[in-house]
Amino acid sequence: MAQTTSEPDASAVRRLLPPRVNAETMRFWAAAQEGKLLYGYCDACHQTHYYPRTLCPYCFSDETQWKAGSGHAVVYTYSIMHRSPTGPYAIAYVTLAEGPSILTNLIDCDFERIKIGSPVKLVWRATEGDGTPPLPFFTVV
Amino acid sequence: MSIKGKSYIMGAFEHPTRKAPDKSAPQLHAECAKGALADAGLTKADIDGFFCAGDAPGGPMSMADYMGLRNLRHLDSTDVGGSSYILHVGHASEAIAAGKCSVALITLAGKPLTEGAGAPARASALGTRPEDAFESPYGGTTHNQYAMCATRHMYEYGTTSEQLAWIKVAASHHAQYNPNALLRSVVTVDDVVNSPIIATPLHRMDCCVVTDGGGAVIVTNREVAGQLKRPKVRVLGAAEGVKGPFGGSSLDLTVSAAALSGPKAFAEAGVKPSDIKYASIYDSFTITVLIQIEDLGFCAKGHGGRFVADGNLISGVGKLPFNTDGGGLCNNHPSNRGGITKVIEAVRQLRGEAHPKVQVRNCDLALAHGTGGSLGTRHGAATLIMERE
Numbered sequence: 222m223a224q225t226t227s228e229p230d231a232s233a234v235r236r237l238l239p240p241r242v243n244a245e246t247m248r249f250w251a252a253a254q255e256g257k258l259l260y261g262y263c264d265a266c267h268q269t270h271y272y273p274r275t276l277c278p279y280c281f282s283d284e285t286q287w288k289a290g291s292g293h294a295v296v297y298t299y300s301i302m303h304r305s306p307t308g309p310y311a312i313a314y315v316t317l318a319e320g321p322s323i324l325t326n327l328i329d330c331d332f333e334r335i336k337i338g339s340p341v342k343l344v345w346r347a348t349e350g351d352g353t354p355p356l357p358f359f360t361v362v
Numbered sequence: 363m364s365i366k367g368k369s370y371i372m373g374a375f376e377h378p379t380r381k382a383p384d385k386s387a388p389q390l391h392a393e394c395a396k397g398a399l400a401d402a403g404l405t406k407a408d409i410d411g412f413f414c415a416g417d418a419p420g421g422p423m424s425m426a427d428y429m430g431l432r433n434l435r436h437l438d439s440t441d442v443g444g445s446s447y448i449l450h451v452g453h454a455s456e457a458i459a460a461g462k463c464s465v466a467l468i469t470l471a472g473k474p475l476t477e478g479a480g481a482p483a484r485a486s487a488l489g490t491r492p493e494d495a496f497e498s499p500y501g502g503t504t505h506n507q508y509a510m511c512a513t514r515h516m517y518e519y520g521t522t523s524e525q526l527a528w529i530k531v532a533a534s535h536h537a538q539y540n541p542n543a544l545l546r547s548v549v550t551v552d553d554v555v556n557s558p559i560i561a562t563p564l565h566r567m568d569c570c571v572v573t574d575g576g577g578a579v580i581v582t583n584r585e586v587a588g589q590l591k592r593p594k595v596r597v598l599g600a601a602e603g604v605k606g607p608f609g610g611s612s613l614d615l616t617v618s619a620a621a622l623s624g625p626k627a628f629a630e631a632g633v634k635p636s637d638i639k640y641a642s643i644y645d646s647f648t649i650t651v652l653i654q655i656e657d658l659g660f661c662a663k664g665h666g667g668r669f670v671a672d673g674n675l676i677s678g679v680g681k682l683p684f685n686t687d688g689g690g691l692c693n694n695h696p697s698n699r700g701g702i703t704k705v706i707e708a709v710r711q712l713r714g715e716a717h718p719k720v721q722v723r724n725c726d727l728a729l730a731h732g733t734g735g736s737l738g739t740r741h742g743a744a745t746l747i748m749e750r751e
Contacts, residue, residue, distance in 0.1 A: 235501070238488065241495055250495075269611055270609030272492070272493065274492075278608060297514070297615075298511070300512075300513055300561045302506040302509075302560075302561045303559050303562070304560045312500055314610075314613060314615070321609060322613040323610060325500055326501065348499075
């Protein structure tokens with residue numbers, strides 16, 4: 222087990238590793254490479270969900286489709302993390318215009334401007350490596 | 363079938379250490395088991411049921427072999443984080459009611475203070491849990507995930523940092539009497555709200571301690587309990603639950619799985635929240651306590667801030683004496699999992715063996731409740747109701 226480190230390292234930069242892609246999530250990450258954020262929609266119960274699943278987490282139907290969201294959302298809740306070797310960052314749940322709330326970071330914005338209910342929009346960030354999928358983030362509009 | 367009245371907590375032991383550079387984690391498990399057996403007046407050969415969770419190195423096979431538990435006929439390694447050991451008392455009671463074991467040992471131990479966070483492994487985008495690729499890149503930690511619940515609770519109900527601080531203040535009033543507590547200084551609301559921000563809106567003093575150590579309890583059937591000399595703590599009701607974003611279409615971070623487990627445990631026990639004389643409430647963070655108190659029905663949803671303020675959780679002062687050992691906020695949170703200490707302090711109270719300064723008068727009915735995992739993502743919960751026979 223690693224020793225606990227409490228000293229912040231000023232030179233440390235938060236790394237964005239590419240996500241592990243599996244047979245079920247492959248199309249989510251392929252769409253991400255085209256700039257589309259997919260969420261789950263169930264043709265049987267008409268509910269939306271995130272992260273997308275093959276079987277609907279509400280009614281368990283397999284009549285799900287993965288739709289591209291508008292990228293518009295509002296902040297459901299957030300916290301500014303100060304205990305971080307790579308500097309403060311904002312973690313948040315944002316509620317997509319299409320329905321589901323998703324865990325993300327709010328980036329490229331003044332933390333003071335973040336409030337519950339603030340409108341935010343989707344931004345993509347590249348991950349390490351060549352041809353790897355980007356990750357979805359949000360920024361305050 | 364109900365477990366009501368069919369099992370007894372007859373042994374309880376909290377390891378006195380809070381920092382153990384010279385001991386191994388398996389050793390701490392064994393020392394806790396030995397302590398609980400001695401407390402009960404039983405021997406290792408009597409144990410025929412063994413319960414452990416993710417902190418047990420190698421799980422039940424390695425631990426049974428390491429400790430030499432040769433007579434096991436019932437095993438359970440259900441892991442719901444820090445609430446596992448409260449859940450284990452319920453599962454042990456089920457096994458005892460079904461005749462599958464007669465003397466159940468439950469252990470928790472670990473050394474996060476001297477060995478780092480360790481198990482459970484840090485979440486990673488490369489993990490294989492279904493949510494890993496979608497959540498782990500965003501730097502979620504225990505601190506900031508629970509903090510997001512606090513942000514939302516403040517938004518919906520007007521809860522304040524000062525109200526949350528009262529939870530730590532109450533725990534500190536109790537910890538001053540516990541010679542083994544890691545933090546024994548009484549603190550004020552000002553001390554808490556002026557301590558450094560860890561993850562908004564939570565301050566350092568809103569967070570539990572990190573300690574090495576552990577604990578163990580022994581649950582027996584009625585026949586074994588009748589042969590022992592210790593006061594009898596009878597299990598009346600137990601229930602568990604799990605809650606997560608469940609797809610995120612109706613995210614509600616102000617409600618925990620206590621809303622699922624609490625009512626079932628009260629129904630099985632045949633008692634109501636206002637009957638409870640003492641409550642062990644899992645205190646990984648101050649906000650954890652507040653949300654659980656609401657969900658367990660000690661006050662209405664959204665009224666937790668007012669309920670915990672002004673010393674209402676302090677023994678001898680308020681209506682709901684809680685965590686009279688100092689809790690996870692001041693006393694002990696071994697292996698970053700506090701569940702077993704919640705059961706142990708409830709047993710002390712029901713036996714009349716808590717410190718005289720914090721002992722609840724005529725304490726004949728107690729509750730222990732835990733939340734494990736992350737309140738801000740997915741978590742397990744276990745509620746246990748016990749009485750003095």
